[in-house]
Amino acid sequence: MEDGVGLIELDRPERRNALDIATCRALVDATEQVRTVGARAVVLTGSGTSFCSGADFGEVYTDGFRDALYAALHAVADLPMPVLAAVNGPAIGAGTQLAIAADLRMAAPTAVFGLPTARLGLAVDPWTIQRLVQVAGGGTARSLLLACAQLDAPTAHARGLADSLGERADALGLAADIATMAPLTLAYNKSATNAFGRAEDPDGAVAALTAEFERCWDSQDIQEGRTARAEKRSPQFTGQ
Structure with a gap:
């Protein structure tokens, strides 16, 4: 790697x-x-x-x-x-x-x-x-x-x-x-784009994805992104 x-x-x-x-x-x-x-x-x-x-x-x-x-x-x-x-x-x-x-x-x-x-x-x-x-x-x-x-x-x-x-x-x-981007956000985006291309149970897909969505917003990575932006540097995401 x-x-x-x-x-x-x-x-x-x-x-x-x-x-x-x-x-x-x-x-x-x-x-x-x-x-x-x-x-x-x-x-x-x-x-x-x-x-x-x-x-x-x-x-x-x-x-x-x-x-x-x-x-x-x-x-x-x-x-x-x-x-x-x-x-x-x-x-x-x-x-x-x-x-x-x-x-x-x-x-x-x-x-x-x-x-x-x-x-x-x-x-x-x-x-x-x-x-x-x-x-x-x-x-x-x-x-x-x-x-x-x-x-x-x-x-x-x-x-x-x-x-x-x-x-x-x-x-x-x-x-x-x-690979420099936020892992939790990428994983959530991947799950969502895969789910919404399917016809079956779109409401169920939304419910299943909500936990991943909330995890992104509760993560250390979102704080790192905010801090890095304020400090005008590249963020260092950890997937946490």
Whole structure:
């Protein structure tokens, strides 16, 4: 960890970082590690020239692959700190799923997004579709799912699937900036934005989030922010 930023890097460049069961399990382990070291933000990326080329077709039809894949996706999505996917190349199929499991996406010029499940007779789960609609809107979701469109970096950015354009170093810089922000506020903002993109029980979502909201306002960090502003210095947040 450096500057409060945890780095999770897929490392199967010979397979263009395709996800097999072992890699999915390693992703789950990596999310536990960034929790343990107290990372304030996380960058998720791929080694080599691909972010993630999708599921490894040597295993995608085997027993246990789907469970391993969705365990990995939810482990990323459920991290309490912001996760930024540095999409350094193609993110196809499970690669796009992994990218949208992150909170933010920065796309390099070589990034490509696609969900060609209908060309393969496969399907992504309802959570993935809900997340895609939440992140990029119904039109983009339909384009990817019904026309099996592939979106390059500028198109993905224009449609909201990528939040920004840049290389890995830019993503690390953004994550380092995020890591200086108030952890309780970021965790609350993340919980709220995730909750309000869902149709079920919006009133229940508000009730569940109220405690987190109040905790932000009762925290030492809010006092530190006020003091730092008065003293014209950068705040040093602790998550307390």
